[in-house]
Amino acid sequence: MQPADLHALYPENPDRNRPDMNPPAKIVCNHIWKIFGPNPESTLKGLDRALTRAQILEQTGHVVGVRDMSFRVEQGETFVVMGLSGSGKSTLVRCLHRLIEPTAGEVLIDGEDVTRMKESELIELRRNKMSMVFQHFGLFPHRRVVDNIAFGLEIRGAGKPERTEKAMEVLEMVGLGGWENHYPRELSGGMQQRVGLARAMAVDPEILIFDEPFSALDPLIRREMQDELLSLQKRVQKTMVFITHDFLEAIKMGDHIAIMKDGETSQIGTPEELVASPADDYVREFTEDVPRYKVLSVGKVMKAVSSVNLNDNPVVKESAKLDTLIDLASDSAVPLAVVDSEGQLVGEINQSMMLKAMNSKS
């Protein structure tokens, strides 16, 4: 499934980056800080907000893992956190279910503040609401595949017949039927991550967290797994938080992407927003490798016109990606007419406009 299709499923919400403006989202993070070191709280209190991460380390001996991050994740969407290693993205998602304790800020899941939860409530949350897929799979070598998958159910206290049945069902879903009695070490990397995915799915979580799930895999296997996850997501419609250091993976998987640098957000937006209007050079550098015709839609590159006579020209939708129009545009001697979702004419686009838009240096 291409990002284009996903966008059809999730209409845009212009205020989505303003946590206070919207009805309760699935996950809302407000001003999350994570500081590592002997006295994180007092360090944060006395912190000069103008300092950079390196300066803070030098002056206080504390490492800033996450710096004042706010974002929201809607029900059923895939939210990607993208950043290079050391940018704090793994730390950030671990703050969501407090595998790492955030130093400050609040995490609302279905409106409930995770940071204020008691240990027992937290365990309930982890058991029922969210589960996680790990970079190096995190499978238990002493358990067979089926017992690995049933782990979450077992922890929850489900009986053996029930959890075995569920585990087998999920095993089929990830395409590993017949491997239930093997041990993880007997499986290839791709298969192991399928087990990791199945283990996370088995507890029927509302939220799935993926911590660079595919970066330990070969490129071909990686693409296959990405496609499968996309089609799976189409069926199950979970809320997903997905970490990656690969920008191409981010724009392929994400409905929204947060780009992190040094523990801070550089930019949050849809893939198209990032590509079309990168907030800074850091983001722009990532977008340079991107095949822009796959990301940009006509609406972003067209020339707005209102009442010109384009009635005889071929008509395309505003939301269509450029790559779907290449054939049409090359065969057409006249500009294409662009209409919005209601069929109203909004603009025109011709070959040279498309070519210019594809040039990343523009």
Add this chain to the structure above:
Amino acid sequence: MSLTRNLKVGFVALCLAGFVVSLAVVSNVEEVSSFPESISEPFEFEQWVNDAEDWLKKNFRWFTRLIAGGIEEALYFVEDFLADSPWLFILMLLVLPALAYGGLPLAILALVGGMFWGAVGMWEASMQTLALMGMSVILSVIFGVMLGILCSQSDRFEAILRPVLDTMQTMPAFVYLLPAVFFFGIGGPPAIMATMIYALPPVVRLTNLGIRQISHETIEAASSFGATRVQMLFKVQIPMSLPSIMLGINQTIMMALGLVVLATFIGAEGLGAEVWKAISKLKVGWSLEGGLCIVFMAILFDRLSLAMGRPKDRIPVNSIPFHLLPQSWDARPWAVAVERVIGMFWNAVASLFGLLVNGLARAAGKVAGVFGRYRGRQVHAFIANRLFLFGSLLFLVAMLLYEWLGPGIGAYPESMRIGIRKPIDEAVMWLTVNPAFTAFTKGMRSVIYLYMLHPLDTYLTHLPWYVVVIVLGIVSWVSVGRNFGMACIALLIFIGAVDLWAEAMLTLSSVLVSVMICFLFGLPLGIAAATSRRFDMLLRPVLDAMQTMPSFVYLIPVLMFFGGNIVSAVIATVVYAMPPVIRLTTLGISQIPVTYTEVSSSFGGTTLQTLRKVRLPMALPSIMLGLNQAVMMALAMQVVTPLIGGGGLGREVFNALNTSNTGYGLAAGTGIVLLAIILDRLSQAWTQTQRKALGG
């Protein structure tokens, strides 16, 4: 550069001059140097300890009795079970697990070993040793795993326990016997207490290590699913560290066996007692029988516990599984033929027991089915999936039924006794009158005594005590540090104050001579093993076997060939302490990256030059570690060698244990421990220096 060079030359010259002067002094002194009585007279360590023991006996007897009594009850129970059960039943209790975990070769080893215990008439003694060992190992494992888990959960607890474990592992085994006698008297219970504590460290360490080395991600995965701390421990951490824990148990078993055999000194029964009785009567054949029983036990339990910790490897589906011979031989037709026959037999037995177990599973499933269909199916599957376990249980139950209802099996039959003591005694007799052989042993004895042991001993004992103290103090200061230098002087003065100066010097010279000879032979052997693969393959199993054997066993062959005297003690020590020297030399040389030797040969260096200028210097840290281990093992051996004529502190410990003079024993034992601490720290410091010099 030249200044440091001059300093070095000057230093060496100074040392040489000092040595020459000391030689001159010693050769003019007639008397053995004695520690001033003004210090040793009021320092009545022995008396104090014995008084304390009396006081303890008077006031806390009820408490120690309580513990000792409980252990004694349990021990008698286990001992009676092992000794009174039909011998075949006990043998199968060993053979079946061996078969399950180690396959046919290990099962055969178990069978032969067990039969040997009976064949030489030491079934009961073996059972006693087994009971002592089993009890101590079980206690060690229980406490060890608990401590290990605590260590893994709390960094603070680990920080407290670690130095304790470190110290415990440098102490020679017998040291644990002395306080055991002090608190619990003599017999089985103190032996078990001592062994339990002595054998504890590896389980604690490896449990802790096993849990701590679980990857962070695995732990995170478990907590991301909402595992509580208890669930984490029992569902993830402990199961995942089982292989590591098993390795710890393996080491614990070997240590326990070593000390249980030695515990005959404090009145424990068993194989050790047999060997001791035999040695003290100079019955070589008898002692060899006992020794071989111990060796079989050691090898069997070593292999079995290792096999239990190993993950089972799966044999590729389309190949014939090899039961007896190594799988790599499947290119040889005769091996395949042999295996086919074994396989047929195996299949026949398996299908017979398969029928029986399936019957049992169905019956049990029916019974359990009363409580619900699922439960019934579960029980059925549980039994049917464990063919070997339930087959073995059926077999064992059948044996017991035969014993109780049928004609019975009873004790090991007299008709199957094949003692080897007679032929051995005759062979030894023949050897000892053989002029060539006596010439050889006599020659070796006199060389070691006249040119090594005697001069060194005379030198050390005739040198004024304060010279020895000061020189060792300075060496410690320079090698380790000021604090240790001071401590070293204090420790040596303690040895003098308890009136054991001459004995300590004798022990020191025996140890030094033994270690010297160890290196004389061990170094070339180690080099040879590093350069020749074939030689290494040959040597490896020998060293493996040597390292599983308790120190006690080494006395027997030496007694056979050299008789009982102080040189025999040195020879036994040499043999015992040699394996680590060889091992670590080989290891040190073979782990040098090939690049370095290639550089040397590319410049036209000969093999010998490469060895001398590149490989040996780079292997030095490892070789120094070998020195450290050899010294520690040689010291540990000092308590055992008095049995065949060794002298020094060891003999004093030995005599004190025999006469139940705890105070004296503790004084002499402490003397050995203090020497151990000094020599250990010194040789470790040298190893460190070498390592640093290589930038490690």
